[in-house]
Amino acid sequence: MSRPAINPSLEICITRVLLVATLVPSVMVLDAMRGALVGASSIAEAVDACGFLLIFAFLLYGSLSYHATRIGYFKRLRTHVRVKRSVLERVYEGAARPVTFLVPSYKEELPIVRQTLMSAALQECPNRRVVLLIDDPCDVRDRASLRAIDAARALPREIELLVSEPAKRLDIAHSAFLSRARLGACDIKDECERLAELYTSVADWFDAQAKAWHVRDHTDRFFVETILRGPARKHRRRAVAMARIAASSVSRAHRQIAHEYLRLAQLFTVELTSFQRKRFDNLSHEPNKAMNLNSYIGLIGGIYREVRVGLCVYLEPCAAEDSTLIVPACEYIVTLDADSVLLPDYALRLVHLMNEPGNERIAVAQTPYSAIPGPKSGLERIAGATTDIQYVIHQGFTHHGATFWVGANALLRRAALDDIVTEDTERGHVVKRFVQDRTVIEDTESTVDLIDRNWTLHNYPERLSYSATPADFGALVIQRARWANGGLIILPKLLRYLMREPGNLHRLREGFFRIHYLTSIAGVNIGLLVVLLYRFPESFQNLWLPLTALPYYVAYARDLRLAGYRRVADLLHVYALNLLLLPVNLGGVAKSLRQAVTKRKSAFQRTPKVSNRTCAPASHIAALYAVTLYCVVAAAVDWLSGHWLSGAFALVNAGIFTYSIGHFIGWRESIQDLRSGGIGRGITLWPRTWIARDDVARGLHPMRLSTSTWSEH
Numbered sequence: 001m002s003r004p005a006i007n008p009s010l011e012i013c014i015t016r017v018l019l020v021a022t023l024v025p026s027v028m029v030l031d032a033m034r035g036a037l038v039g040a041s042s043i044a045e046a047v048d049a050c051g052f053l054l055i056f057a058f059l060l061y062g063s064l065s066y067h068a069t070r071i072g073y074f075k076r077l078r079t080h081v082r083v084k085r086s087v088l089e090r091v092y093e094g095a096a097r098p099v100t101f102l103v104p105s106y107k108e109e110l111p112i113v114r115q116t117l118m119s120a121a122l123q124e125c126p127n128r129r130v131v132l133l134i135d136d137p138c139d140v141r142d143r144a145s146l147r148a149i150d151a152a153r154a155l156p157r158e159i160e161l162l163v164s165e166p167a168k169r170l171d172i173a174h175s176a177f178l179s180r181a182r183l184g185a186c187d188i189k190d191e192c193e194r195l196a197e198l199y200t201s202v203a204d205w206f207d208a209q210a211k212a213w214h215v216r217d218h219t220d221r222f223f224v225e226t227i228l229r230g231p232a233r234k235h236r237r238r239a240v241a242m243a244r245i246a247a248s249s250v251s252r253a254h255r256q257i258a259h260e261y262l263r264l265a266q267l268f269t270v271e272l273t274s275f276q277r278k279r280f281d282n283l284s285h286e287p288n289k290a291m292n293l294n295s296y297i298g299l300i301g302g303i304y305r306e307v308r309v310g311l312c313v314y315l316e317p318c319a320a321e322d323s324t325l326i327v328p329a330c331e332y333i334v335t336l337d338a339d340s341v342l343l344p345d346y347a348l349r350l351v352h353l354m355n356e357p358g359n360e361r362i363a364v365a366q367t368p369y370s371a372i373p374g375p376k377s378g379l380e381r382i383a384g385a386t387t388d389i390q391y392v393i394h395q396g397f398t399h400h401g402a403t404f405w406v407g408a409n410a411l412l413r414r415a416a417l418d419d420i421v422t423e424d425t426e427r428g429h430v431v432k433r434f435v436q437d438r439t440v441i442e443d444t445e446s447t448v449d450l451i452d453r454n455w456t457l458h459n460y461p462e463r464l465s466y467s468a469t470p471a472d473f474g475a476l477v478i479q480r481a482r483w484a485n486g487g488l489i490i491l492p493k494l495l496r497y498l499m500r501e502p503g504n505l506h507r508l509r510e511g512f513f514r515i516h517y518l519t520s521i522a523g524v525n526i527g528l529l530v531v532l533l534y535r536f537p538e539s540f541q542n543l544w545l546p547l548t549a550l551p552y553y554v555a556y557a558r559d560l561r562l563a564g565y566r567r568v569a570d571l572l573h574v575y576a577l578n579l580l581l582l583p584v585n586l587g588g589v590a591k592s593l594r595q596a597v598t599k600r601k602s603a604f605q606r607t608p609k610v611s612n613r614t615c616a617p618a619s620h621i622a623a624l625y626a627v628t629l630y631c632v633v634a635a636a637v638d639w640l641s642g643h644w645l646s647g648a649f650a651l652v653n654a655g656i657f658t659y660s661i662g663h664f665i666g667w668r669e670s671i672q673d674l675r676s677g678g679i680g681r682g683i684t685l686w687p688r689t690w691i692a693r694d695d696v697a698r699g700l701h702p703m704r705l706s707t708s709t710w711s712e713h
Helices: 008-038 043-080 085-093 108-119 143-183 186-211 219-246 251-267 289-297 346-355 378-399 415-419 443-451 473-484 489-499 505-533 544-562 568-580 582-600 618-640 644-665 667-676 695-698
Strands: 099-105 128-134 270-275 303-309 312-317 334-338 339-342 364-365 407-415 422-426 429-433 454-458 465-467
Touching: 008 043, 008 544, 008 667, 043 378, 085 251, 085 346, 099 108, 099 289, 099 346, 108 128, 108 143, 108 219, 108 270, 108 334, 108 339, 128 143, 128 289, 128 334, 143 186, 143 251, 143 270, 143 505, 186 219, 186 251, 219 251, 219 339, 219 454, 270 465, 334 339, 334 415, 346 364, 346 407, 364 415, 364 443, 378 454, 378 473, 378 544, 378 568, 378 618, 378 644, 407 415, 415 443, 443 454, 473 582, 489 505, 489 582, 489 695, 505 582, 505 618, 568 582, 568 644, 582 618, 618 644, 618 667, 644 667
Parallel strands: 099 128, 099 334, 128 270, 364 454
Antiparallel strands: 303 312, 334 407, 339 465, 364 407, 422 429
16 A cells, blocks of 8 residues: 655644543553552452553553654644755865765575665765675685675675676766866757767666566565656656756856766765675674674775784784775774665765754764565565654654664764774784674664763664665564664663753653663563453453553554555554564573673574475464463453453454464464474574474474584674
8 A cells, every 4th residue: 555645733733632532541541550569468369459550551652652653744744945956065175075875694595685785786876885794604615605605795786796887887978977067168058968968878887787687576666666667757757857957047057067067976986795794803702793793894094904823814904005905994883784775865865964053062963764565474574664663653752852772774974983883802812892792682782882982873764775674583573582682681771861951851751762762562461361362350440440551552553554564464463463563572681691690691582584384483383372362262261250341352362363373474474384383303403503394395304504604793
């Protein structure tokens, strides 16, 4: 479904009404619970009342936070004025500040990485450089891995060669224009005709790439339409517009013609390269994305040579004439996941924002990524819907001064990273940490580090970036378990920051949203598990209780529709998916608690991006079956004992679990996952590794896969 037009003022009014509709029944429920607590005749009754009250209070906290961020999002949308292209393109007329795009990659499929690198290489901002950070293990005994590394290293060179032909042709045209201008031999009409021909040739190049692109799925279709055909249409319109320049005043025409030649000359001018930190023994080998980024960021602006000592290779600073590696300095860094796509004006708009007077303390500018539209898989579509709702929430965070860095893409100010850098020792070598890797949600913890140093973060109120959503349950498990792991560990650091100014109203508002963001997964999922497994007295349940949740679901349904989804059907599917992810989220929370106690970091596990189905953890599938069976038994027991309301609730949830397993995982696939996970054989697929469906079909034993290869990320 297409996205309908948004009326921000109407949505703000509706949200305010829904907010009041939430508070009124909530007051009634809280009053009833107060009475139950005061009238408790035993410790057990008091504990029941306190537990129920705590769960309800946290769910109410989440509902109020959602309504408030929704209002903030639509307020920002109402006041947002899109910067004109003429203003954005002033960057071509001066010395453009250098931007380095860093794409961390670990065992990615080449077509996926090619999309990402192409979207970065074809950015419209000048003075850019793209680096693929290959993090695959350098095991000389594994020839398949070495071939994969060689193919990944060849990819930036292949793309650079692809864009070099139009870049050379446009640079020659620009130089020829400058020669004519110096000689005073410029004829406005002739120059406009030349520019029209050049823009037409650029459009033809984009169309040729679109025609040659191998379209496998919806991500390829989206890429071709937005990164190739979209710019082709824009350049054709620009070719037509050259006639208007010829009709303008002489001085204005000369300025515009010079601008167009300069823009064209920089359109395809980009350096693409790759880097492997694990080749060098004095760089970090910590198995996570944060240290992959940190290793290269620490080298930016330096000149180095490779030094071999025995079997070890080191990078050391040196003079330019002795160098084997020169890493140019830059003012801005774009971090971009290898499964993400940036619209062509992403960097142009965010760099302009960062350069605006008054924005000198913005450390991170980003657009929370949206799901790539049009997937065939029902799971991928609904998981993408939850991502698109998160976009609304994060935009609202910025209105309330509570922006979090979302790591799929971001424009970073190098000075801010230098301000929060720490040093540590790894294997006897000093390593720098710009982005903390204490948790697997490194962007979230780095947010707290930045705001603690009085830096700010900003979500640009336009959809300029898109990322792939896991296409199957096994891959989604890995992604969502990682998202659920770390918030509780970061919470103490956030509280210390907030307590520095406990009476500051702005700090209180900021804390309201930031605390909920870090604790919501733990609070909501623990509360949901308790409600599913424990039967509270029916006296706690009254008509006011469902009325407190109704406004939240109404707002959520509206946001689904505004994002291009179906209101009711997809809302029910989102609820079903959230139930299905209950053991996944609780597993992530458990890892946070374990790390807090043991002080040992959790292993970073990358989300698999493969064409085959990813095998889900057997323990999670077994947990889903167990909860479903428990709900069926609980419904039967409740009905036999006359507790009709509790029985109906248990039966409805049993039905939702049953539907979810069949719809989002598949009964045959879930049984296959149980078997491949080693149930009954003492073998666990989770969390050490994951395998693809074709591996199971070939009879590969899960434990035969190299854990050093698969579990490292």
